[in-house]
Structure formats: C-alpha cells, structure tokens
Amino acid sequence: MAKEPRPIDDLTIWDDAKAMLKKARAEGIETVHERLDRQTPHCKMCELGTSCRNCTMGPCRITAKNPLGVCGADADVVVARNFGRFVTGGAAGHSDHGRDLIEVLEAIVEGKTNDYKIVEEGKLIAIAGEVGIETDDRAIIDIAHDVMECFFADFGSRKKEVSFLSRVPQKRKDLWAKLGMTPRGVDREIAEMMHRTHMGCDNDAPNTLIHAARTSLADGWGGSMIGTELSDVIFGVPTPKMSTANLGVIKEDQVNILVHGHNPVVSEMILAAAREPELLARAKELGATGINVAGLCCTGNELLMRQGIPMAGNHLMTELAIITGAVEAIVVDYQCIMPSLVQISGCYHTKFIDTANKARFTGGIHVDFQPNTAMVQAREIVSIAVEGYAQRDAGRVDIPCEPIDIMTGFSNEAVIEALGGSLDPLVQAIASGDIRGAVGIVGCNNPKIQQDSMNVKLAEELIKKDILVLVTGCVTTAAGKAGLLVPDAIEKAGPGLKKVCGSLGIPPVLHYGSCVDNARILQLCAALANALDVDISDLPVGASSPEWYSEKAAAIGLYAVASGIYTHLGHPPNILGSETVTNLAVSGLEDLVGATFFIEGDMVKAAEMFDTRIKTKRKALGLPE
Numbered sequence: 001m002a003k004e005p006r007p008i009d010d011l012t013i014w015d016d017a018k019a020m021l022k023k024a025r026a027e028g029i030e031t032v033h034e035r036l037d038r039q040t041p042h043c044k045m046c047e048l049g050t051s052c053r054n055c056t057m058g059p060c061r062i063t064a065k066n067p068l069g070v071c072g073a074d075a076d077v078v079v080a081r082n083f084g085r086f087v088t089g090g091a092a093g094h095s096d097h098g099r100d101l102i103e104v105l106e107a108i109v110e111g112k113t114n115d116y117k118i119v120e121e122g123k124l125i126a127i128a129g130e131v132g133i134e135t136d137d138r139a140i141i142d143i144a145h146d147v148m149e150c151f152f153a154d155f156g157s158r159k160k161e162v163s164f165l166s167r168v169p170q171k172r173k174d175l176w177a178k179l180g181m182t183p184r185g186v187d188r189e190i191a192e193m194m195h196r197t198h199m200g201c202d203n204d205a206p207n208t209l210i211h212a213a214r215t216s217l218a219d220g221w222g223g224s225m226i227g228t229e230l231s232d233v234i235f236g237v238p239t240p241k242m243s244t245a246n247l248g249v250i251k252e253d254q255v256n257i258l259v260h261g262h263n264p265v266v267s268e269m270i271l272a273a274a275r276e277p278e279l280l281a282r283a284k285e286l287g288a289t290g291i292n293v294a295g296l297c298c299t300g301n302e303l304l305m306r307q308g309i310p311m312a313g314n315h316l317m318t319e320l321a322i323i324t325g326a327v328e329a330i331v332v333d334y335q336c337i338m339p340s341l342v343q344i345s346g347c348y349h350t351k352f353i354d355t356a357n358k359a360r361f362t363g364g365i366h367v368d369f370q371p372n373t374a375m376v377q378a379r380e381i382v383s384i385a386v387e388g389y390a391q392r393d394a395g396r397v398d399i400p401c402e403p404i405d406i407m408t409g410f411s412n413e414a415v416i417e418a419l420g421g422s423l424d425p426l427v428q429a430i431a432s433g434d435i436r437g438a439v440g441i442v443g444c445n446n447p448k449i450q451q452d453s454m455n456v457k458l459a460e461e462l463i464k465k466d467i468l469v470l471v472t473g474c475v476t477t478a479a480g481k482a483g484l485l486v487p488d489a490i491e492k493a494g495p496g497l498k499k500v501c502g503s504l505g506i507p508p509v510l511h512y513g514s515c516v517d518n519a520r521i522l523q524l525c526a527a528l529a530n531a532l533d534v535d536i537s538d539l540p541v542g543a544s545s546p547e548w549y550s551e552k553a554a555a556i557g558l559y560a561v562a563s564g565i566y567t568h569l570g571h572p573p574n575i576l577g578s579e580t581v582t583n584l585a586v587s588g589l590e591d592l593v594g595a596t597f598f599i600e601g602d603m604v605k606a607a608e609m610f611d612t613r614i615k616t617k618r619k620a621l622g623l624p625e
Contacts, residue, residue: 003037012316012451014481016247019400020320027396029347031319032338036447048577049079055199062577071199079578080205081197083554084212086573088193090555091215093335094516095155095186095223096358097262101230102151104265107371108234109145115269115374116234118144123413124233131163151226157188162222167526171535172564176217179592181210181562183218190215205580206588213562213593220559225519231302235268238305238411238513240418240506244403245480247317249310250326251292252399255283255389257382258312258321259303260296260341261333262514266355266369267299269378270331271307279379283386291386296321297336298473298514304408305513311406314452314474315549316445322350325396329385333369334359336444336550349391351384406480407487410470410510412524418504423531430528430540433624434496437540437614438468440512440521441475442556446549446571452478454546454570454603459484461607463508466494467614473515474547484509518556522563532621537564537594540617542610546570546603557597564594566613568606572599 008021011033024031045051045061052069053059060069062078069078107113118124124144125135133146154162162183165173176182183189193215196202202211232238250256257274259267273279274291283291294312295303303309312321315336321327322344329351330341342363345352354361355369355377365384367377419425429435439462445451455478459469463484471479479485485507490498493508501508512520521543529536543560545553547570560567575581590596600606615625 005034006037010450011447013453013456014246014451016401017317017320017451019398020247020323023398024320024323027323027347029323029344030340032316032340032447035340045577047574049082049574049581050075050577052078052081054081054197057199073203076205076578076580077203077208079575079581080208083573083575083581084193084197084208084215086551087212087555087558088190088215090551090553091186091219091223092190093552094227094555095190095219097335097516098151098223098225098227098230099155100263100265101227101234102148104234104371105144105148105230109141109148113371113374116265116371118233119236120233123229123237127229127233130166132166151230154222154226155186157185159185162186162218164221164225167523168221169526169529169535172529172537175535175593179210181214181217183214183222186218186223189218205578206584209581209584213558216555216559217562219555220519220522220563224516225522227516228513228519231264232411235264235302236306237413238409239414240407240409241308243304243308243310243406243408245311245406245477246401246403247312247321247324248399248401248403249292249294249312250321250324250399251290252326252397253289254292255288255290255386256327257291257293257385258296258327258330259293259299260318260330261337261359262298262302262335262516263333263356264299264302264306265371265374266331266333267295267303268307269374270381271303271309273375273378273382276379279382279386282383283389286386286389288386288389291382296330298516299333301473301476301514301517304476305411305511305517306409308408310403311477311480314445314477316447316451317477319344322348324399325393326399328388328392329353329381331355331381332359332361335552337361348396349388349393351388353381353384355381404481404483406485406511407507408485408511410506410512412520412527415510415524418506423527427528427531429500431623432496433618434466434500435468436466436496436618437542437610438470439542439544439610440470440472440518441544441546442472442515442518443545443548443553444474444550446547449547449570452481452547454601455479456482456484457603458544458546458606459509460492461604462610463489463493463497465607465611466496467610468497469509470512470521471509472512472517472521476511479509479511485511515552515556518560522559525563525565534621535564535594538617538621540614540621542566542568542613544568544606544610546606561589561595561597562593566595566610567597568610569597569599570601
C-alpha cells in the first residue's frame with residue numbers, strides 16, 4: 001500500500017515552498033519528499049555504517065551474530081573505512097572545484113582566453129607573497145604563472161605540506177606534524193585514503209580516521225582555499241551590497257535563467273552574456289521586458305557575493321523553482337544538482353543545460369564549457385533560454401511571493417576594511433564581551449528535516465547570546481528569508497552584538513559565501529589566532545551544519561574539527577555501528593586536536609552547548625565570560 005504523503009507543513013517552514021509543493025501535488029509532479037518517503041525505512045546496516053562492499057568476497061553486513069566480515073574486518077574497521085571514503089568523496093569534490101580555477105588561471109597565463117582576466121592584481125600579489133613567490137619588479141602575468149604552478153603542485157605528491165599552511169598558527173602545524181596529520185597534497189591524500197581502505201590495508205580504525213582528517217585538511221587548507229582565493233583573483237573580491245531572495249526573484253515578465261551548482265567559471269559568463277544588448281533586444285522582440293539571472297545553491301552564492309544577483313533558493317528549493325512555470329532555463333555545472341531536475345524541467349518548457357563533462361545529466365542539453373570559448377558558449381546558452389520564452393504556458397505560471405532584501409558580500413577583506421583596516425577592533429570587541437564568540441553555520445538542506453527549521457533556529461538562538469554568526473552555502477538563503485541578513489536584524493541580537501553591528505551598519509549574521517568559501521572562515525580563525533598568539537582551538541569559536549547531507553559537508557566538518565574548531569551536526573554520519581569510531585568523533589578528538597564533534601537535534605540545546613564552550617574558551621583566555 002502506498003504511503004500517505006507527509007503534510008506539507010511538516011516539510012518546510014517557508015510559504016513559497018509550501019505553495020510550490022501544493023502546486024506540484026496538484027499537477028502530479030513528484031519531488032524529493034515523495035521519493036524520500038518511498039525509500040524509507042532505510043537499510044539499518046547502511047545507517048550504522050556496518051555494511052561493506054569494498055570487495056567481491058562480500059558484500060558483508062556486520063551484526064552481533066556475525067561480528068566479522070569475510071576478510072575478518074570488524075565493525076570498527078568497516079565503519080572507519082566507510083567514513084574515510086565518505087570524507088574523501090567530499091574532499092575530492094571541493095578540491096576539484098579548486099583545480100578548475102587553477103586551469104582557468106592557466107588559460108589566462110598562456111593567453112588561451114580573452115573571456116577571463118586577472119581582476120584583482122593586488123590580491124594575486126598578496127597571495128604570491130604568502131606562498132613564497134617573489135613579486136618585486138615582476139610582471140603580473142609572470143607572478144600569475146608562478147602562483148599557478150605552485151597551486152598545481154599542491155595537488156601532487158612532491159610537497160611536504162600544502163602552500164596555504166603558511167596561514168596556520170605554528171602551534172597547530174606542530175600538532176599536525178606530531179599526529180601525522182599534515183596535509184601534503186590534495187590528490188596524494190585522496191589516493192592514499194582509497195589505498196588504505198582497500199582490502200588488506202589499514203585495519204586500525206583510529207589510524208584510518210587520522211588519515212581521513214589529513215585528507216579533509218588537504219581540502220580545507222588546499223583545494224577549497226585555492227578555489228576561493230583564485231575566484232577572488234579572477235572575478236573580484238566580494239564587497240557588501242544589497243540583493244534579494246526567495247522565489248519572488250523569478251520575474252513573470254522576463255526571461256528567467258537559473259544558475260545552479262558551484263562553479264563561478266560558468267555562471268559569471270552566463271550573467272555577462274545575459275547583459276549583452278543583442279540578446280536583450282531578442283528577448284524584447286519575444287515579449288519579455290528583460291533577462292533575469294537568479295541563483296540556486298552555491299553557484300548562486302558566488303554571483304550573489306560578487307555581483308549581487310538575487311537568490312531563488314537553496315537545495316530543497318531547486319525543484320520548486322522550476323515548478324513556478326516561469327523558468328526558461330536552468331544552467332548547471334556540478335555538485336548538489338538533483339537528477340530529478342531534468343524530469344521536472346520536462347514537465348514545463350524549461351531547458352535543462354549541463355556544462356561540465358564531469359557532471360553530465362541524461363536528457364539534458366550538454367554544452368562542453370571551456371575557458372577559450374566561454375563567452376561564445378554562454379551566448380549560445382542564453383539564446384536557448386531567450387527563445388524558450390515564447391514556449392512558456394502563462395496559465396501554469398505561479399510566482400508565490402515578493403522577494404525580500406538581504407545584505408551580502410562579507411569577504412575577509414571586506415570585514416577588515418569595515419573595521420578600519422585591521423582585525424584589532426574585532427579582537428577588542430571579543431575581548432570586551434560585546435561579541436562573545438563566533439559560529440559558522442554552513443551546509444545543506446536534508447529532506448529528512450523540515451526545511452531550514454534548524455538552520456534558522458540555531459542562528460536566532462546564537463545571536464541572542466551575542467555570538468556573531470557567519471553563514472555560507474544553503475544556510476545563506478535560509479538566513480536571508482528569515483530576515484537575518486539585513487542590518488535591522490540587530491533587533492534580534494543580544495545587546496553587545498547589537499551595539500557592534502549597529503555601529504558598523506551590518507547584520508548580526510554575515511553572508512560569507514558559498515560552501516567552498518568555508519575556507520574564508522578558516523583563514524579568519526587563523527588570523528585571529530595569530531593576532532592573539534594562540535592556537536585556533538583556544539578561540540571562542542564554533543562551526544555547525546544542522547541540516548547537512550553530503551560528503552562535502554562531512555569533509556568540511558572534519559577539517560573544522562582537525563583545525564581546532566568545536567563542530568555541531570544536527571544528525572550523525574553513518575558511524576554509529578562502531579563504538580570506537582563514534583567515541584573518537586564525539587570525545588576522543590578533543591584530546592588529539594583540541595576540538596570535537598557534537599550531535600544535537602534541538603537547536604536551543606545546541607546553542608546552549610556553543611555558549612558553554614565559548615564561556616570556557618573565554619575564561620581560559622582571561623576574558624569575561
């Protein structure tokens with residue numbers, strides 16, 4: 001017997017989402033929520049992490065009656081192997097994003113593209129200095145060449161450590177060296193994890209998890225940080241600006257193009273093409289008043305940070321945006337793109353266009369996007385969308401709300417500029433207790449959780465306690481729709497945070513970019529630790545991913561903990577089948593790296609746990625609690 005669908009009010013806290021879910025059910029369109037219901041109950045062995053299919057002697061299921069797999073691996077080994085590979089998948093995703101940016105820089109250096117340029121020469125020079133490249137009296141293109149070679153080498157096997165460890169406090173670097181956790185090269189750590197988890201290799205769970213941490217650090221301080229920094233160099237350092245969010249950013253009288261994925265290399269060109277007079281003129285010939293580019297997920301975050309384009313939604317809004325019936329094209333690159341978008345696009349006039357060979361979608365229109373032909377291909381894609389406007393069925397269009405205002409663009413450089421050119425005012429605000437600490441809330445939506453209920457509640461509870469919140473990725477849209485990304489949100493903050501943010505004219509919740517831009521938060525923590533001559537683990541800071549789902553989120557969480565940042569998850573990874581692995585994650589890492597995970601589904605309790613942690617760290621620094 002088919003399950004009754006869950007009540008729509010249980011699925012999301014947002015009115016725009018509820019309206020589109022109601023429309024989807026009326027039109028017989030299946031969404032992620034129906035597919036989840038059909039998949040539950042889930043396999044208990046998979047949930048516990050105690051199933052293994054790493055070789056064909058299995059697959060094996062570890063139980064109390066059968067405590068060993070065919071090879072003799074017990075639950076601890078199987079769970080550690082599975083979690084190690086899970087983290088490695090996430091590290092590979094975000095780091096490969098970084099590699100793509102190096103390849104664009106390579107095309108610039110070699111003169112193979114005129115569509116991309118070095119926009120931020122000053123930042124490129126600063127980065128070069130940090131990683132030991134000579135910059136005096138040198139042409140910018142020569143400096144760029146050496147930066148490119150340096151970062152390509154960070155993916156290899158010849159270095160003893162990735163380049164951006166120059167930013168890490170020496171105490172933390174010494175600890176990593178002692179633990180055998182120093183990240184040497186992105187691809188090296190990923191390949192070694194796959195080797196370690198092959199049958200007959202690493203059969204000591206703690207040892208496997210140490211390398212999982214090393215792999216995640218290669219992502220956080222390597223691949224992801226490279227991706228963020230080179231995006232700034234090529235597309236510009238984000239600065240504060242106003243924009244809008246929710247499904248109301250989709251315009252009934254315009255050609256609507258949604259960009260989705262993670263890579264600004266594609267979306268920046270789509271935006272540029274959408275502003276060209278010839279394509280705008282063609283849109284008007286077909287009856288549209290213009291071309292509207294709006295964002296989904298992290299590609300949207302990238303354009304929001306730099307260009308101020310509006311955000312249509314986060315992960316669980318991607319299907320619903322198409323269901324408005326007003327989207328001419330959804331243009332994707334990679335990561336967090338549900339294959340269902342192809343099928344749902346087919347229910348309307350919407351064209352689904354994929355642009356990466358590493359992320360092809362059966363049934364989509366494929367454009368092999370390359371740096372040397374980027375603008376030509378972007379014009380082709382925008383033209384497809386424009387021509388699609390004539391095919392729109394006006395009777396099926398339903399845009400459920402008006403957009404709301406948000407403030408965006410808080411890079412580290414923008415924060416330092418707002419503080420007058422140094423971090424000293426922030427240090428002073430923390431020392432005085434006006435800002436008692438900071439927590440980064442990052443990551444995803446998960447259809448197992450009422451959409452954004454945890455993301456919003458935790459942010460609200462933390463700012464009440466004078467704890468500054470930094471958000472990235474899908475939490476951005478949640479915080480924005482909740483009214484937390486505007487200066488007036490200081491009315492929801494504690495008195496100290498209200499005073500500081502009010503004096504600067506900024507929100508108590510700062511948008512810090514896409515999920516790859518969690519590297520900005522790492523860099524900020526390291527800069528604060530260096531300014532105070534302490535380790536990152538000594539700071540009154542934390543991290544959280546309340547509604548996470550992806551391998552990337554696991555890698556992010558682990559590199560945060562391994563860097564010394566107390567980290568919250570709203571639900572556990574698939575590790576509960578091993579007491580050894582679970583205990584290491586939620587307590588044992590504290591002794592090793594000075595931080596740990598904690599799991600809590602109640603956001604009031606999670607905020608209290610952060611508050612207790614921050615009190616402890618402030619007291620240890622000799623600061624008022």
